[in-house]
Amino acid sequence: MKRDYYEVLGVARTASEDELKKAYRRSAMKHHPDRNPGDAAAEAAFKECKEAYEVLSDGGKRRMYDQYGHAAFEHGMGGGNAGPGGFGGPDMGDIFGDIFGNIFGGGGGGRGGPRRGADIGYVLELDLREAVNGVEKRIEVPTLAGCDGCNGSGSEDGRIETCSTCNGRGQVRMQRGIFTMQQGCPHCGGRGQSIVNPCRTCHGAGRVEEEKVLSVKIPAGVDNGDRIRLSGEGEAGPAGSPPGDLYVEVRVRPHEIFQRDGDDLHCEVPIRISQAALGDVVRVPTLDGEAEIRIPAETQTGKVFRLRDQGVKSVRSRHPGDLYCKVVIETPVNLTAEQRTLLEQFEATFSGDGARRHSPKSSTFVDGVRSFWDRMTSP
CATH class of the missing domain: 2.60.260.20 (Urease metallochaperone UreE, N-terminal domain)
Structure with a gap:
């Protein structure tokens, strides 16, 4: 049994278009096959959220779904239009009008x-x-x-001659028990004429x-x-x-540098440990070229810098989004003998109790570990 589309996207039935779109993006990014290669469950979840969004993001389809639920798209009577998994939508006038119009004596239910x-x-x-x-x-x-x-x-x-099956009306009536249904003539395809x-x-x-x-x-x-x-x-x-x-x-x-989230862009900027400790000005890529961000001294890895109006101006927005640059401190590799000696000398300066003030997070972590073991070993 199919899950409720609102439940699939994790939104209320009163959700706005923006709320639906944000919920769809979160779910689609989480379950996208490119991020979960070979994961059949993730692929199924991705298809499920895509189908839900295609219905709920369309005003007409959403109204029909709110009124009739999944049954609105499961009759297969929408002519050439596809259901929620495709691009069209079922003609609900054909599904309900032809049947119920004829039950109550209306002869013009179908087209x-x-x-x-x-x-x-x-x-x-x-x-x-x-x-x-x-x-x-x-x-x-x-x-x-x-x-x-x-x-x-x-x-x-x-x-071309008049169809002998429907006598040129293009439709035929069928009796199903107490129901009288009207449908397109199967002989002439609803044209009312034969070739x-x-x-x-x-x-x-x-x-x-x-x-x-x-x-x-x-x-x-x-x-x-x-x-x-x-x-x-x-x-x-x-x-x-x-x-x-x-x-x-x-x-x-997918882009090799930027990840898009709505109107905003995100990227990672690698910096050296010396740049993070001493501060520096770093050039970062943008969609239009380059920009500069000023790295303050003592910057920690993971810090995010925001560049206003360097994101995307979507078809629905008046103003562009922002670019968020997360700095990542990169450990140096392929050190020369001189560099290794300098780093060893630098590391030696952190010995003793005075080193705690240079690495506050590390000190807090060590204190937490000691406290944990003290509690574990105490009687």
């Missing part, structure tokens, strides 16, 4: 005519810089396109498999999970009916 083409999805991978600055990309999308041989009609010679001589290219379908090449403009500031809708670029509808839409989902590849 006549053929359905529009299916929505399709495409995952586009970007570098961090491309996502931050925006980019135009050419993509190749396999899809069903309108047949050129018959202009999407499915007819070789244009001869006399099917097109030899598409065999009457009006559509052929094709790889469509498109140019997609990615706005500056997009992030993982953001989607761009290209209206009318989905699958062609049957018999010339309207096409579906194409949804391009952005996936940002």
Whole structure:
């Protein structure tokens, strides 16, 4: 049984869009397959939180989920639209309107005519810089396109006659016990007409498999999970009916230096022990070049320095985020004989009780260990 989507993301049912997004990012980063290679449980959790966010971040889907729960996406009656794991959404008018409208005598519960083409999805991978600055990309999308041989009609010679199954209505009624249900005619696909001589290219379908090449403009500031809708670029509808839409989902590849958290960026800056002890000015990378941070004397490893407005200006923000630089003291390696001698002389200066004031954390730790053993050995 599927878990409640709000429970999956760990948010209340009244959660705002920002709260949903932050909860999704936390969960996705924790369970991402790149961080948990070979971990099937983490991969399943990642897919679960992604599915939950795709539903709850969409206003229409969220309203349907709040009203009907998981049943809203499990009927498989949404035409060409995918469920919560895909890019489209089920047509709830088709699911509930056709059934209940006919139970109470309403003859117009369903929509006549053929359905529009299916929505399709495409995952586009970007570098961090491309996502931050925006980019135009050419993509190749396999899809069903309108047949050129018959202009999407499915007819070789244009001869079309009224469907004998539905008498041109495009819909048929079915009796299921006490229920009367109305659905698209299976013979003519809801068109209300039959093709006399099917097109030899598409065999009457009006559509052929094709790889469509498109140019997609990615706005500056997009992030993982953001989607761009290209209206009318989905699958062609049957018999010339309207096409579906194409949804391009952005996936940002990990960066070698920066980690993104919303509008903020994080990075680690290695410094030498002498720089940490004496203080220094260090140049650090930014998305636009370089910046300087002033390292005070006696800086400890792990200290974080904030550079304002050096983060990301997302598509939803008016102002850029910040860059957080965490300094990490790096132990020197490949020492020369002179360097080793100097370090030995330096270490010798820490002997005696006076050394405690130079290493406050170390002294506190040693005192804690002594106190622990005293308690363990006392009668």
